[in-house]
Amino acid sequence: MQNKELLVAAIKNGTVIDHIPASKTFEVVNLLGLTDLKSAITIGCNLHSEKVGSKGIIKVEDKFFTDEEISRLSVVAPNAVLNIITDYTVVEKKPVIMPATLRGIVHCPNPKCICNNEPMQTIFHYNGKNHTFQCHYCNTEVTADTVKVKP
């Protein structure tokens, strides 16, 4: 199954991001700044997945993401998997790892929070027990399903 998918537009070297929730595919494109890349990018959306029903896949040629970049995905696509491809072979599967602290990623819904009124990075702390994100500055909590990523 995995191999068949990858063969559709097999890449020699690069990264295949799999198991993105279909509705979040283009958000992932923006979060990783893929529109600014020069290398070949294939985006698949609304593909069938036994795991999540409907999913997105993004294939990026000649690009390997840093851990910091991967952690940006944790908010919108926590179950995504990055397949690292070398010479047409998956050499590593990296899960998205939720960092304890997210900087400049999550949007604070509180209009009276300092972070919405100053040119500054937001900071949110992830609480794994309740799956919530808490604003470092105003303590507002957002749940994993209502969390919004900064534009």
Place this chain on the structure above:
Amino acid sequence: MHILDVVSENVCIFAVNMENRSFVTIADHSREKIEYLLAMAREFERKPNRDLLSKHVIATLFFEPSTRTRLSFETAANRLGARVIGFADPKVTSGTKGETLKDTIMMVSNYADVIVMRHYLEGAALYASEIAPVPIINAGDGANQHPSQTLLDLYTIYQTQGTLDNLNIFLVGDLKYGRTVHSLLTAMRHFNPTFHFIAPEELAMPDSYKQYCRDQGIRYVEHQEFDADVIADADILYMTRVQRERFTDLMEYERVKDRYLLKLPMLAKARENMRILHPLPRVNEIEYAIDDDPHAYYFQQARNGLFARQAIICDALGITLEEI
């Protein structure tokens, strides 16, 4: 979902605050630190005028006016011999001309050894403490924190009861929006209190704070009635304003506003050691006839703000209990 505990980042934020000695929230303070600051406040009560800061300049930046808090901080600074610069009214500052908080803080940091700031935005003081090279003292940040009020409340409780341990503390009025009751609840977690929450339904203690009590093992009882029997066990009766503008249903306000008014006959069964506190200003929560009753303590409480703030300023500047 995978969770990587990046402890180092939290440690880093903490370390910056520790190093620059800011006083932003009381929630993180240990029992020892609170007791240390209270011991310092007691020294200042014994002798408020001390020439400790004659070489210091203290800035008071009030991005939101609050005459009461500002006068208290400025008196504290003056009685320690410091000189005070700053502004009382945001209209005279460049904030309204579009200058960022960061720029104002960085500019004032060039002049002052410590910055006392009040701001209408939540988290403003914490942010300032992360960027400023001098310590920041939070004199209130929107609906979020007002830690110097909490320290003076703790000092008053200690002063009137001789201890902070094992007390029955009754919180009355607006428990939903009242930041002073939220901070007091958080700070008391070290001292095994029993809280009683007395509030109209619309202004009840939020679930998040009740959850906090359960997590911390703090006992609490909720009441909607407010009478002599309910408060008979109280050591501390902490009154707050029930403000009309907090109600979505004004009919409801009319129904409940007098129910949370403390009247003299309600003290008939009160313990002798019980004291009535109020962060002031009061509107109509405490009948004036109570002012002369020995249980009334809100004016002395306000006076304690001076000693608590002297302790906060000295601690922010690295002056120890032994040095004062």
